[in-house]
Amino acid sequence: xxxxxxxxxxxxxxxxxxSVFSILIGLLFGLIILMISNSDQAVDGFVIILKxxxxxxxxxxxxxxxxxTPLILTGLSVxxxxxxxxxxxxxxxxxxxxxxxxxxxxxxxxxLPAPWxxxxxxxxxxxxxxxxxxxxxxxxxxxxxxxVIATIMMNYIGMYLANYLVKLTVYDSKKALSMNVAETAVxxxxxxxxxxxxxxxxxxxxSTVNGGIWIAILIAIVIYIILNKTTFGYELxxxxxxxxxxxxxxxxxxxxxxxxxxxxxxxxGLGGGLLYLAGANGRHIKVVDVLAAEGFNGIxxxxxxxxxxxxxxxxxxxxxxxxxxxxxxxTLNFVPEVxxxxxxxxxxxxxxxxxxxxxxxxxxxxxKEKKAAKxxxxxxxxxxxxxxxxxxxxxxxxxKE
Amino acid sequence: xxxxxxxxxxxxxxxxxLLIVALGGVFTERSGVTNIALDGMMIxxxxxxxxxxxxxxxxxxGQSLLLIAILIATGTGAIFSLLHAYAAxxxxxDQIISGTALNMFAPAFAIFVARMIQENGVQQINFANTFxxxxxPLLGDIPVIGGLFFKNAYITTYLGFVILILxxxxxxxxxxxxxxxxxxxxxxAADSVGINVYRMRYAGxxxxxxxxGLGGLVFVIPTSTNFNxxxxxYGFLAxxxxxxxxxxxxxxxxxxxxxxxxxxxxxxxxxxPFLSTSDIPSDIYKMVPFIATLIVLAFSSKSSQAPKAVxxxxxxxSR
Numbered sequence: 001x002x003x004x005x006x007x008x009x010x011x012x013x014x015x016x017x018x019s020v021f022s023i024l025i026g027l028l029f030g031l032i033i034l035m036i037s038n039s040d041q042a043v044d045g046f047v048i049i050l051k052x053x054x055x056x057x058x059x060x061x062x063x064x065x066x067x068x069t070p071l072i073l074t075g076l077s078v079x080x081x082x083x084x085x086x087x088x089x090x091x092x093x094x095x096x097x098x099x100x101x102x103x104x105x106x107x108x109x110x111x112l113p114a115p116w117x118x119x120x121x122x123x124x125x126x127x128x129x130x131x132x133x134x135x136x137x138x139x140x141x142x143x144x145x146x147x148v149i150a151t152i153m154m155n156y157i158g159m160y161l162a163n164y165l166v167k168l169t170v171y172d173s174k175k176a177l178s179m180n181v182a183e184t185a186v187x188x189x190x191x192x193x194x195x196x197x198x199x200x201x202x203x204x205x206x207s208t209v210n211g212g213i214w215i216a217i218l219i220a221i222v223i224y225i226i227l228n229k230t231t232f233g234y235e236l237x238x239x240x241x242x243x244x245x246x247x248x249x250x251x252x253x254x255x256x257x258x259x260x261x262x263x264x265x266x267x268x269g270l271g272g273g274l275l276y277l278a279g280a281n282g283r284h285i286k287v288v289d290v291l292a293a294e295g296f297n298g299i300x301x302x303x304x305x306x307x308x309x310x311x312x313x314x315x316x317x318x319x320x321x322x323x324x325x326x327x328x329x330x331t332l333n334f335v336p337e338v339x340x341x342x343x344x345x346x347x348x349x350x351x352x353x354x355x356x357x358x359x360x361x362x363x364x365x366x367x368k369e370k371k372a373a374k375x376x377x378x379x380x381x382x383x384x385x386x387x388x389x390x391x392x393x394x395x396x397x398x399x400k401e
Numbered sequence: 402x403x404x405x406x407x408x409x410x411x412x413x414x415x416x417x418x419l420l421i422v423a424l425g426g427v428f429t430e431r432s433g434v435t436n437i438a439l440d441g442m443m444i445x446x447x448x449x450x451x452x453x454x455x456x457x458x459x460x461x462x463g464q465s466l467l468l469i470a471i472l473i474a475t476g477t478g479a480i481f482s483l484l485h486a487y488a489a490x491x492x493x494x495d496q497i498i499s500g501t502a503l504n505m506f507a508p509a510f511a512i513f514v515a516r517m518i519q520e521n522g523v524q525q526i527n528f529a530n531t532f533x534x535x536x537x538p539l540l541g542d543i544p545v546i547g548g549l550f551f552k553n554a555y556i557t558t559y560l561g562f563v564i565l566i567l568x569x570x571x572x573x574x575x576x577x578x579x580x581x582x583x584x585x586x587x588x589x590a591a592d593s594v595g596i597n598v599y600r601m602r603y604a605g606x607x608x609x610x611x612x613x614g615l616g617g618l619v620f621v622i623p624t625s626t627n628f629n630x631x632x633x634x635y636g637f638l639a640x641x642x643x644x645x646x647x648x649x650x651x652x653x654x655x656x657x658x659x660x661x662x663x664x665x666x667x668x669x670x671x672x673x674p675f676l677s678t679s680d681i682p683s684d685i686y687k688m689v690p691f692i693a694t695l696i697v698l699a700f701s702s703k704s705s706q707a708p709k710a711v712x713x714x715x716x717x718x719s720r
Contacts, residue, residue: 033513037513037517135695139695139698139699139702143699143700143702143703144703144705145695145698145699145702146644146702146705148497148640149640149641149644150695150698152634152640153641153692153694153695153698154691154695156634156687156688156691157688157691157692160684160685160687160688161684161688163684164682164684164685289687291634296505299501300505303501335512335513335516335517337509337516338509338513339509340505340508340509341506341509341510341513343505344502344503344506344509345502345506347498347501347502347505348484348488348499348502348503350498351492351494351499351502352494
């Protein structure tokens with residue numbers, strides 16, 4: 001019992017608890033909205049949201065993981081920047097530039113043999129994403145341009161540039177999408193094709209999920225180690241907490257700002273690579289003047305995962321899960337944007353995380369104090385005889401020693 | 402000459418909403434609360450007011466309809482901004498996070514409601530543009546100036562300038578403005594002389610919400626005939642304009658015009674003689690305003706004059 005209480009008082013548990021609490025409130029809010037819009041089917045609709053990817057069995061769960069992959073990376077991008085005191089709102093631009101680089105290499109560099117082709121394409125995606133974040137990083141470090149504004153501008157520039165480059169080089173005008181990447185550039189399945197498929201008669205209806213999810217999880221672990229187990233990560237975090245103190249301690253704050261941004265950009269760019277190197281039935285780059293949603297959804301993923309790389313894996317899968325559920329909502333004539341409303345609500349409440357974080361420990365402490373007070377009362381009412389007995393027992397105990 | 406008029410009028414259509422929203426940003430940041438939800442507030446204001454126009458245009462039209470829509474947009478923005486104010490002031494929450502939440506909420510809400518309420522189930526809300534003034538009587542006949550300012554105009558353009566003058570007056574010539582600015586620079590000092598910091602910050606956020614809501618409507622009316630749950634990231638651009646304008650109304654005016662001109666070049670280059678002959682693709686032109694803003698920011702940010710206490714929740718107990 002005591003152990004349980006200690007875990008409840010434990011800080012990291014408490015933080016996770018506040019996220020769960022926000023999620024519950026967000027879901028409740030979603031239910032209310034469903035009720036208002038169509039009370040007859042509200043409960044059915046809510047069940048569909050909760051069932052998420054499971055609605056279409058194993059293939060659906062595969063899709064959840066496929067769309068969670070880029071979210072993990074953009075979430076890591078935003079979360080990593082958060083930890084180092086920067087707000088990277090530019091994951092969308094870094095993501096789409098990385099995506100273009102990966103698709104370009106995937107389509108054009110067919111001279112590369114099988115495993116190297118997709119590896120080089122992924123590296124290309126990360127490098128281009130990193131370069132895209134280098135500019136706001138330099139502007140922030142040396143010219144004091146606020147990174148929020150700089151990365152927003154880079155988002156739009158990246159979107160238009162990616163559209164232009166896709167149309168120029170790897171455009172399939174029949175489908176109005178980017179071309180399929182070469183077979184050698186498609187990410188290997190990583191054993192997941194054995195799990196995530198549905199049977200339709202004798203044929204297998206495959207999910208698009210591939211080894212990208214393994215890479216994403218691996219990267220999350222690497223980022224966790226960098227942030228928590230290395231001097232480099234410690235310096236980056238120190239700059240985030242207090243740039244003046246860390247400068248005083250001899251840390252090169254300008255270099256660290258640039259490095260943080262570049263690493264964040266590399267993560268987002270890699271996310272673009274992982275999503276689009278997925279064969280003919282995977283996603284393709286659409287040439288539209290809309291910022292990549294995966295980039296912006298990195299923000300809720302990071303907030304919900306409390307910027308902790310391991311937490312981000314779970315929050316990305318959760319966001320992907322209910323988004324898939326939202327797509328199935330259309331069968332009941334509900335609008336899938338309900339999911340975005342729910343996510344917005346979750347984030348709004350996670351902004352008060354501090355308050356949730358304080359309520360539970362206070363409540364437990366209060367109960368403890370109450371119990372202690374009760375125990376004291378009992379002590380007072382115990383008879384003198386009992387006290388004597390107790391004293392004797394104590395004496396015996398001390399004699400034995 | 403007609404090209405000059407066209408470019409100038411286009412520049413107005415792009416700059417006035419930026420000016421209005423960026424002035425809203427000035428009020429909220431000067432009170433010490435950062436508001437990156439300007440974009441969401443624009444969407445909410447545009448959504449309710451355009452929806453109102455959509456519903457009422459059968460019975461009303463012209464300037465009276467527009468005036469009521471302006472009131473609705475302003476009110477919606479102010480009410481929606483209360484969510485941000487409550488989080489930022491009362492709950493001392495992270496202002497960036499709560500702003501992000503509102504930015505996500507607004508377009509989702511607009512699409513959701515539009516698809517639920519409209520009979521055909523689409524997310525676009527159409528409206529007939531009956532608000533254009535062909536030529537203002539008398540003033541429109543003045544040579545050159547009449548063509549620049551008083552033809553093919555909307556009352557929202559003039560409203561933008563009225564708001565600018567009001568903003569300068571309120572911020573620098575009234576007791577309220579002085580107190581508001583004090584809360585953004587040093588809230589503890591302001592509190593010690595009896596100013597209610599919470600109330601001032603609420604006022605700042607609500608003014609920004611009202612102006613952002615209005616800006617949403619002002620942006621959509623001249624540039625489109627339907628509202629599609631987006632203001633093309635104008636709220637974020639307004640933030641950049643505010644920083645470029647160094648949190649001062651008159652410099653914000655200059656910044657908004659600079660950006661509006663860039664945007665006009667990006668969208669109307671095909672009618673500008675010496676640009677239409679070059680074979681630069683349209684995507685490159687679309688980047689121009691953003692690249693220009695980045696360059697300008699790079700040169701103007703070194704000596705930033707941001708309010709000192711911006712984005713820091715006010716806690717009476719802290720020192």
